[in-house]
Amino acid sequence: xxxxxxxxxxxxxxxxxxxxxxxxxxxxxxxxLAAESGLTKSTVSLLVRELxxxxxxxxxGASVGDxxxxxxxxxxxxxxxxxxxGVEIAIEVLRVVCVSLQGDVLHSDAQPLADHTxxxxxxxxxxxxxxAHRHLLASGLRLSGIGVGVPGAVHDATGVxxxxxxxxxxxxxxxxxxxxxxxxxxxxxxAVQLQNDADAAVLGEFEFSDGEGEDPLIFVSCDVGVGAGxxxxxxxxxxxxxxxxxxxxxxxxxxxxxxxxxxxxxxEAFISSRALEQAGGDTxxxxxxxxxxxxxxxxxxxxxxxVVGGKxxxxxxxxxxxxxxxxxxxxxxxxxVPPVIRSPRYGAWTPSVGAAALALHEYxxxxxxxxxxxxxxxAGAESLA
Numbered sequence: 531x532x533x534x535x536x537x538x539x540x541x542x543x544x545x546x547x548x549x550x551x552x553x554x555x556x557x558x559x560x561x562x563l564a565a566e567s568g569l570t571k572s573t574v575s576l577l578v579r580e581l582x583x584x585x586x587x588x589x590x591g592a593s594v595g596d597x598x599x600x601x602x603x604x605x606x607x608x609x610x611x612x613x614x615x616g617v618e619i620a621i622e623v624l625r626v627v628c629v630s631l632q633g634d635v636l637h638s639d640a641q642p643l644a645d646h647t648x649x650x651x652x653x654x655x656x657x658x659x660x661x662a663h664r665h666l667l668a669s670g671l672r673l674s675g676i677g678v679g680v681p682g683a684v685h686d687a688t689g690v691x692x693x694x695x696x697x698x699x700x701x702x703x704x705x706x707x708x709x710x711x712x713x714x715x716x717x718x719x720x721a722v723q724l725q726n727d728a729d730a731a732v733l734g735e736f737e738f739s740d741g742e743g744e745d746p747l748i749f750v751s752c753d754v755g756v757g758a759g760x761x762x763x764x765x766x767x768x769x770x771x772x773x774x775x776x777x778x779x780x781x782x783x784x785x786x787x788x789x790x791x792x793x794x795x796x797x798e799a800f801i802s803s804r805a806l807e808q809a810g811g812d813t814x815x816x817x818x819x820x821x822x823x824x825x826x827x828x829x830x831x832x833x834x835x836x837v838v839g840g841k842x843x844x845x846x847x848x849x850x851x852x853x854x855x856x857x858x859x860x861x862x863x864x865x866x867v868p869p870v871i872r873s874p875r876y877g878a879w880t881p882s883v884g885a886a887a888l889a890l891h892e893y894x895x896x897x898x899x900x901x902x903x904x905x906x907x908x909a910g911a912e913s914l915a
Contacts, residue, residue, distance in 0.1 A: 544569060545577050546894045549586060552605050553632075553894075559602030578605065585611030585672065586631075607631050612674040615662050616734075616886030617655055618727055619643070619680045621696045621754040624651075626658040627879060628666055629886040633738025637665040638879060646697050648707055656711035663717055673718050675889025678708065679727035679881045681755050683773045689724045692772060695790045696755045723888035727751065727881040728775055729766055732759030733891045734884030735837050735874060746833040749874070750777070751881070752820065752842035752849075755790075756798045759884075760831065765895060777827070778802070782819055797823050803841035806849070813849045816842075820849065821856020828857065828869055839874040 547567050552558055558566065564574045581587040588608035609630040618625040620643065628637040639661065644654050655678070663673055682694025689705035705724050713719070732749035749759040756778030760767040768774050778798035779791050786795025787805075799805055800819040809816065824836055843850045854871050861868040874880040 541577075544573065545581065548574065548577055548581065549607070550894050552587060553607055556606050557604035559604060561602055563605070582608075609634065610670075611672055613666050613669075613671040614674060614886040614889055615659055615666075615676045616730070616882040616884065616888075617659065617676065617678040618730075618882040618885060619651060619655065619678065619697075620727070620881070621681060624654060624658060625879060625882040626655075626662050627882045627886060628662050628671075629738075629883055631890065633734070633883065633887070635876070635879065635883065636669065636671070637662055638882075646699075648699065648702050648704060652704070652707045652711040655708065656715040656717065659712060660715035660717050673720055675721050675723065675886075675893075676712070676717075677723040677725070677730060677885035677888030679725055679730035679885040679888075680704070681727050681753070681757070683771075683776060684724055684726050684729075685772045686725075686768050691724075721889060723885070723892065725766075725885070725888055726757060726759065726768075726772070726775065727885075728757035728759040729768060730759065730884035730888055731839070731874070731881045732761050732837070732884065733766060733887040734876060734880055736761045737887040737891055737894075738875070738883070744834040744870075746831050748827055748831060748833045748836045749880075749884075750824065750827070750836060750838045751840045752801050752803070752838065753840035754803055756802050756840075758827065760833075762831065766891065777823060780823070780826075782822060801842060801849075803845065806842055806846060813846045814852060817849050817852025818856050820853035821860075824853055824871060825857050825860045833869050835870040835872065837872055837874050837880075839877070839880050843873065844878060 548563055551563055551566050560574050560578055564571045578587060585608050588606050589603045590606050609632055612631055613636060614629045616627045616629060622643055623640055624643050625640045627635055629635055639658055644650055659676060666673055680691055680694060681696055682699060683692045685692050691699050691702040691704050693700055709722055728749055728751045731751060732747060735749055736747050745761055745764060747761040751757050758775040758777045760775055779793060779796045781793065781795045782797050782800060783795035787799040788794055789796035789799045801816050806813060806816055827836060838850050857868050857871060876883045
């Protein structure tokens, strides 16, 4: 019986519960936290003191009396101590952002991707992250975690990029290479997270929304590749081997045009940015295909909202509007109300901001397997706790 380990996990869970409550309801007092969480007042007092000392919480604002005893002090997420870095490795560009614990973008940088070779990509990422870290230091902020999104399927337990056809990657053990590159650039040894870019993007929309967020929530990326990230029951849904959400390689037309993966008739062959360029900018047919794809996601997951972004939408505003009209037509035919379908809050920076949200998401929902915990915290790395 691992009593010590069990107690540490319970402590992490209790801390995460308090943080989530304060993020959802800024200004809660210790007494209200105890009432909302079901934890004892003494436990809440102890954990709040830890979170204050570590820079997660702040006692900002005047004390408030409730007529039942001494005044209580409202608690807020402290945005003046800790910050996160998010990286998007896209097909043609690298994007790096610094993000506050509340989702405010503090710094951003984008550079053309120099090469698709993993070693070259890691070196370029490390240089950009080192520059972002210098920005945080100049602002008096502490780097608390790094998230990286890649355009392919990531095996969650190992961090191996299983399949990224548009980069030419298959079974690339990226995380150790990236950790070594960051160390060479003298980036602090913090936890590094690696995930599919659409999975990261949906976490940014989920974690940095107002209140508790939308659940279920789906993010669809229509870029050079096409993918989806899914939040289901308060967690990122990745499937058995990290392949969930690879909707770009679902077949929309039997014997259709050839896709980058080798199949015929994949969604990517109709609605990716490359497909739209090859079609000469004619988005009417492509919008119908996107609408069919969104309708299929709707009836499969019944999400509260579907967020759609990427180069295809940015270059062709009518593309998403046409897809929404297609979904509305299907809904009317069935006598149903469709989910909200909208653009992302962070525009082109959504995957990189979402990558920054990876570390926060894992900290706020700490129940993981031992293998996963080892993956996200390289040897010697500072824990978010």
